[in-house]
Amino acid sequence: METFQSLLAKKLSDGLAAAGLPDAGELTPATDARFGDYQTNAALVLGKQRGENSRDVAKKIVEHLGVDDLCEPPAIAGPGFINFTLRPGVVAEKTASLLANERLGIAKTESPRRIVIDFGSPNVAKPMHVGHIRSTVLGDALARIAKFLGHDVIRDNHIGDWGTQFGMVIYGWKNLLDQSALQQNPLAEIVRIYKETNALAISDAQVRESCRQELVKLQAGDKENIDIWNECVAFSMQDFEHVYELLDIHYDIQCGESFYNDRLPGVVERLLKSGIAEISEGAVVVFFRDIPELADKPCIIRKRDGGFNYATTDVATVDYRLDHLKADSVWYVVGAPQILHFKQIFEIAGRQWGYKADLRHITFGSILGEDRKLMKTRSGENVPLRELLEEACRRARKIIEEKNPDLSEAEKIDVAQKIGIGAVKYADLSQYRMTDYVFSWEKMLSLQGNTAPYLQNAYVRIRSIFRKAGESAPKIDELTLGSSAEITLAKRLCQFAEIVPQVLNDFRLNILANYLFEVANSFHAFYEACPVLKSEEPARSSRLALCDLTGRVLHRGLDLLGIKVPEKM
RNA sequence: GUGCCUGUAGCUCAACUGGAUAGAGCUUCUGACUUCGGAUCAGAAGGUUGGGGGUUCGAAUCCCUCCAGGCACGCCA
Numbered sequence: 001m002e003t004f005q006s007l008l009a010k011k012l013s014d015g016l017a018a019a020g021l022p023d024a025g026e027l028t029p030a031t032d033a034r035f036g037d038y039q040t041n042a043a044l045v046l047g048k049q050r051g052e053n054s055r056d057v058a059k060k061i062v063e064h065l066g067v068d069d070l071c072e073p074p075a076i077a078g079p080g081f082i083n084f085t086l087r088p089g090v091v092a093e094k095t096a097s098l099l100a101n102e103r104l105g106i107a108k109t110e111s112p113r114r115i116v117i118d119f120g121s122p123n124v125a126k127p128m129h130v131g132h133i134r135s136t137v138l139g140d141a142l143a144r145i146a147k148f149l150g151h152d153v154i155r156d157n158h159i160g161d162w163g164t165q166f167g168m169v170i171y172g173w174k175n176l177l178d179q180s181a182l183q184q185n186p187l188a189e190i191v192r193i194y195k196e197t198n199a200l201a202i203s204d205a206q207v208r209e210s211c212r213q214e215l216v217k218l219q220a221g222d223k224e225n226i227d228i229w230n231e232c233v234a235f236s237m238q239d240f241e242h243v244y245e246l247l248d249i250h251y252d253i254q255c256g257e258s259f260y261n262d263r264l265p266g267v268v269e270r271l272l273k274s275g276i277a278e279i280s281e282g283a284v285v286v287f288f289r290d291i292p293e294l295a296d297k298p299c300i301i302r303k304r305d306g307g308f309n310y311a312t313t314d315v316a317t318v319d320y321r322l323d324h325l326k327a328d329s330v331w332y333v334v335g336a337p338q339i340l341h342f343k344q345i346f347e348i349a350g351r352q353w354g355y356k357a358d359l360r361h362i363t364f365g366s367i368l369g370e371d372r373k374l375m376k377t378r379s380g381e382n383v384p385l386r387e388l389l390e391e392a393c394r395r396a397r398k399i400i401e402e403k404n405p406d407l408s409e410a411e412k413i414d415v416a417q418k419i420g421i422g423a424v425k426y427a428d429l430s431q432y433r434m435t436d437y438v439f440s441w442e443k444m445l446s447l448q449g450n451t452a453p454y455l456q457n458a459y460v461r462i463r464s465i466f467r468k469a470g471e472s473a474p475k476i477d478e479l480t481l482g483s484s485a486e487i488t489l490a491k492r493l494c495q496f497a498e499i500v501p502q503v504l505n506d507f508r509l510n511i512l513a514n515y516l517f518e519v520a521n522s523f524h525a526f527y528e529a530c531p532v533l534k535s536e537e538p539a540r541s542s543r544l545a546l547c548d549l550t551g552r553v554l555h556r557g558l559d560l561l562g563i564k565v566p567e568k569m
Numbered sequence: 570g571u572g573c574c575u576g577u578a579g580c581u582c583a584a585c586u587g588g589a590u591a592g593a594g595c596u597u598c599u600g601a602c603u604u605c606g607g608a609u610c611a612g613a614a615g616g617u618u619g620g621g622g623g624u625u626c627g628a629a630u631c632c633c634u635c636c637a638g639g640c641a642c643g644c645c646a
Contacts, residue, residue, distance in 0.1 A: 028585060032592095041588060048626070078589045079626060123646085163646060257646090283644055293572065296642085303644045310646045337640055339573060365575075366639085403608065431582055435575065436639080442595095443581065447608045449594040450582080457608055465605050502585065514583065517593085528601095528610045547605095569608085 001105045003498045004094070005029070007070060008038050008084060015065035021046055021057075029495070035077060036085035037491060043080040054080030088487055092479040095490040099476070099545055104556055105497035108150030113358075116154045116321045117143045119333035120249075123160035124236040124256075125169050125190050128243050129382035130375050130439070131335075134364045137428045139333035140249045140562045141509050142362070148560060149501060154325060158317065159240075159256030161233050163310070165194065167215030171207065172197040173228050174214075186235035219307075233258075239386065246389045247421060249562065260316040264308040267316045268301055276351050277301060286348055299344040311345065318349040322357050329358040331507075336363040336434075362507045365436040367428075375439050392420035395445055399453075400569065407568060415566045419445070419453055422563040426452035429561050430513035450517045452563055455554060458520035459565045461527065462551040465544075469533055473548030474541040482539060485529040489522040489546060496553050500560065509561065516557045523550045 009027040016023055025042035043061055047054030058080040065074060065082075072085045098105050119139020122128045139155070147153045172193030181189040200207045218225040233256075244250060268284050271277035277286045284302035288294035301312045321327045332342060342361040349359060369375040377383050397416035400407065407415065427444035430451075431437050447453045466472065481487045499515045502508075532543040555565050 026585095028588095031584085031589070035589075039588090044588075044626075054626070081589065160646070165646085281643080285643070296571085298643060300644050305644080307644085309644070311644095313646095335640095336574060338646090340641055341646090363574080399608095404606090435582080438581065440581080446595080451594090453608080454594095457606085461606060461609090468605060499585090506586080508585090510583075511585070514593085521593090524609060525611090527605080531605070533605050568606090 001097070001101060001103075001107060001497065003105065004070070004086060004494060005038065005498045008067065011065065011067050011070070012040055012042060012061075015061055015067075016042065018064035019060050021061065024049070029498070030083060035081070036072075036075065036083040038084040038086075040082050040084075041080075043076075043082060047080060058082050086491065088481055091487060091490050091494065092481045094494050095481075095546070095549065096477050096479045098493065099473075099549055104549075104553055105494065106148070106500050107497065109501070112150045112152060113328035114152040114154070114326055115146055115329040115331060116156055116325055116327040117146070117331045117333065118156050118158050118317075119143075119331075120251075121158045121160060121334070122236075122240055123165075124233050125165060125194050126236075127187055127191060127239060127382075128385040130367055130385060130388055131382060132385055133367065133388075133424065134428055134433070135333045135335070136247065136249060137425050137562065138362070138364060138433060138507075138509060139331075140247075141425075141429055141560065142331065142333070142504070142507060144560050144562060145500065145503055145512075149504070154253060154327070155251045156321075157251040157254040157256070159254060161236075161256035162258040162261065162313075164215060166218055166229055166232075167211035167213075168197040168201065169194050169232055170214040170218060170225050170228050171211045173232075187239045190232055190235060243386050243389065246386070246417075247425075247562075248564070255317075255320070257310075257313050260313050260320065263316040263320070264312050267312060267319060268308070271301065271315070271348070271352070274352070276348065286344070288344070288347055291347065294343060294347065297340065297344070299341075299348065311341070314341070314345045315348055318345060318359070319352070322349065322353050327357060329360070331360045331362055333362045333364070336365070339363060360507075362433070364433040368436050368438045370438065370440065372438065389421060389424065392424050392441075392445075393417050394420070395441055396420035396423065396453075399445065399447075404569065411568065415569050418564040418566045419456060419569060422452035422456060422558070425561065425563050426455070426513065429509040430517075431510050432508065433510070450514070452558075453569075455516055455520050455558060456563075456565050456569060458523050459551055459554045459558075460567065460569045462523075462547045462554075463567045465532055465547055469544070471544075474544050476541050476545055478538075478542075479545060480538050480542045483530055485522075485526040486543070486546060489519075489526045489550065492519050492522045493546075493549055493553055496557065500557075512557060512561060516554060516561075519550060519553055519557070 005027060012027050013023055025040055025045040027038060027040045030036050030039045043054045043058035047057045055076060058076045062074050062076060062082060067074060067084065070086060070090050072087060075083045077083055117139055120132060120136040122132055143153050143155050169190065176193045176196055178189060197207065197211065201211055214225060218229055268277065271286065272284060277284050280298070282304035283300050286299045286301060288297070299311050300309060301315060302308055318330065321330050334342070339361065346359045349357065367375045375383060393416045396419035397412060400412055400416055423444040444451055445453060447457060479490070481490055495515065499512055503512050526546070530543055532540065532547060535543060558565055
């Protein structure tokens with residue numbers, strides 16, 4: 001289904017051709033309601049290119065434009081903008097057609113790709129903490145949107161289940177383990193022995209050496225150490241699963257670092273053989289002499305002592321994803337500190353695979369505490385994600401008790417989870433991913449402003465109308481949009497199909513969040529101005545249909561963000 | 570030292586990638602309720618877009634240069 005934007009863009013293109021002008025500029029939603037619904041700067045761009053007066057060019061374009069079936073006569077404004085205002089009848093027609101459209105007008109992509117999305121990636125022997133929220137929540141939402149648009153998505157959890165920290169964990173396991181504590185809270189005990197060993201190792205060279213030995217034995221396949229490692233991984237996975245359950249986030253595959261272990265020697269060999277890597281100071285290194293920004297930043301893929309490092313694993317991972325999973329695209333939702341690392345890895349992959357694949361590092365900012373520093377507990381520790389999510393549900397529950405004590409116990413539990421988890425996710429998704437943001441319970445759980453509960457509440461009100469009416473959405477194929485509030489809302493709903501694909505341009509979830517906020521806003525304005533159940537036909541059915549469509553857009557939009565909606569709250 | 574990211578209203582954030590008079594929310598102030606869930610709506614106030622140059626019809630956005638904060642820069646991940 002075509003959107004107004006794509007229809008107008010086509011008509012503009014035709015108009016330019018008819019006027020003997022090349023394609024230029026763009027057709028975008030109007031920056032301000034005063035200017036109508038859509039605008040184009042084509043005349044400004046062409047005027048500049050050809051050294052002509054832009055308003056004259058605009059006049060010429062408008063003369064050749066055939067948009068009467070969609071718009072009022074286009075207006076030329078300012079330095080030469082051409083503004084388009086949709087005719088109400090056209091909006092009504094379009095909106096009515098969305099009612100019968102399962103996908104709410106959102107077209108599937110014309111070029112579906114297989115996309116591996118690497119997100120979350122917690123470390124074994126460490127609890128998931130607040131720092132994992134952004135990667136996990138962003139990655140999940142991107143996966144949902146890409147899938148809905150028709151891409152073939154593989155969600156991969158690249159768990160940190162291998163590496164030098166295991167030397168310490170195994171040393172701690174053998175020397176410091178408290179069995180009863182392990183029974184009670186396995187992960188906490190593993191974290192404890194890891195931390196204690198770490199502290200010991202700092203001051204004691206003997207311990208350091210022992211840890212190194214344990215690591216060597218593990219990597220050599222020593223049975224006892226492998227068993228310990230397996231147990232640690234299993235315990236950690238249990239903790240992860242609990243968090244994923246709470247978040248309702250699930251993976252297609254979970255190929256952790258250890259998955260690639262036996263591929264590492266082959267990776268290095270191949271890179272050496274092809275001349276991409278070379279030996280330098282005893283290590284195997286890839287240089288990027290022809291790329292100025294990387295010229296003095298080589299990447300080590302095998303250490304002087306013969307050991308492999310995380311760069312080796314990441315090269316093996318790209319290989320696997322491109323060669324075995326047949327990915328056209330790989331999206332890494334990983335924090336900004338690893339920018340340089342991924343530049344190197346992508347370049348290595350490009351040299352090896354001919355730069356065919358689209359590899360993206362999707363970075364994001366940090367979550368800060370109220371003190372504007374990295375969010376930590378009072379004692380300076382990372383905030384465990386599980387506790388944070390549970391607190392979110394607790395706080396949501398408290399608000400529900402105040403506002404709607406009559407809900408049943410089962411409903412309260414369900415609603416508290418949807419609101420609490422939704423609030424945490426939305427706080428993250430509703431802002432530009434690159435900026436740091438301040439974590440605030442009050443703000444994210446507020447029922448006012450751009451928050452999940454506000455959006456959920458708009459949905460709940462719509463459900464309430466239908467409960468009260470005791471009927472479902474009417475099946476009608478014509479809408480009567482009498483008031484400006486109705487027209488504004490309808491136009492807004494038509495934009496859903498324009499917004500969703502746009503999110504993937506630069507992985508900006510916040511534009512979808514902002515859009516949904518505007519929908520809720522327009523709905524509330526409509527709700528104030530237009531009685532639904534008390535109005536006369538045909539307005540009544542038309543308004544009910546508008547409510548239904550709004551509810552579906554909110555439901556679907558929040559679903560694409562990974563946020564659930566309750567029926568009551 | 571070099572490179573990358575960030576800097577927008579008192580606070581939290583937008584601005585569709587160069588468009589028109591930089592927009593929301595919170596807070597504050599003023600209005601609207603025997604309400605389909607007021608958990609709302611309408612309005613007001615609030616700005617030298619970190620500073621200074623430059624590019625052009627037009628800059629928060631691009632270039633240069635400072636300032637502030639963060640991150641990264643051969644054998645950690």
